[in-house]
Amino acid sequence: MADLKALAQALNKADRETLNTVVGLTKAAMKDGVPAAEILEKGLIAGMSVVGERFKKNEVYVPEVLIAARAMNAAMEVLGPELVKAGVQPRGTVVLGTVKGDLHDIGKNLVGMMLKGAGLKVVDAGIDVPADKFIAAAKESGATLVAMSALLTTTMPQMAEVIKAIKASGIKVKTLIGGAPVTQAYADEVGADGYAPDAASAADAAKKLIGA
Ligand code: B1M
Secondary structure, three states: OOOHHHHHHHHOOOOOOHHHHHHHHHHHHHHOOOOHHHHHHHHHHHHHHHHHHHHHOOOOOHHHHHHHHHHHHHHHHHHHHHHHHOOOOOOOEEEEEEEOOOOOOHHHHHHHHHHHHOOOEEEEEEEEEOHHHHHHHHHHHOOOEEEEEOOOOOOHHHHHHHHHHHHHHOOOOEEEEEOOOOOHHHHHHHOOOEEOOOHHHHHHHHHHHHOO
């Protein structure tokens, strides 16, 4: 019998068996005829949200989050085609990138994993992303949120440039910013719609901004 609670818990185990267990339990639930959307919501997303909460409380660290995210990605490879067949839509689309002049992507990738874990579609624009590339990606994907990461004090002002360019372009997207030197005060100063101090909070903020 499919056990979605065990699936959610397996994501929180963070050992070398996590990926195989999570994929195995996902396949077992599919074999038992559990709807793909239910496996996603009650198993994978539920498990990842616990990982996110524990990460925020410093009960687990980056390696555990990476293990959980890799396992979730592997399970999504299996579940993805079923979700498409069932017509399950992502909760929203986010364009994510590290701003122009900045090559740091470890935190940005972690944010991407948490966003995916929250059921959002992520369009990863990569690193060193100029304003026009963020805007083009948002237009092309129909994203309603542009999420930016910056790790350098020298590249933080790029966030203001992107926000200005988005406003000038007239596209209807919200903005979320974060990264080690970024603060809520800076977000307020540059007119960002949201700020998050860590990857798990970024997923919460993104869901709120998108209304997912
Ligand atoms: Co560089 N680097 N680096 N670096 N690097 C820092 C950031 C630095 C603090 C080191 C230091 O001096 N102590 C310093 C910045 C100083 C400053 O401006 N305040 C620095 C510097 C100066 C530089 C160079 C200029 C060095 C040089 O060449 N002279 C250069 C710049 C290159 C460039 O970008 N143009 C440079 C280069 C590099 C490497 C390429 C070698 C490498 C990056 C590899 C890569 O990312 N693929 C690197 C690394 C690894 C670091 C440190 C050591 C680690 C960063 C990291 O990945 N942390 C870093 C020092 C440190 O932090 N201890 C340092 C782990 C990651 C999980 O955390 O990215 O903060 P973080 O993400 C967190 C949160 O910030 C948040 O969530 C994540 C997890 O919860 N978050 C968001 C991130 N993005 C978010 C977006 C959100 C919300 C939350 O919403 C959208």
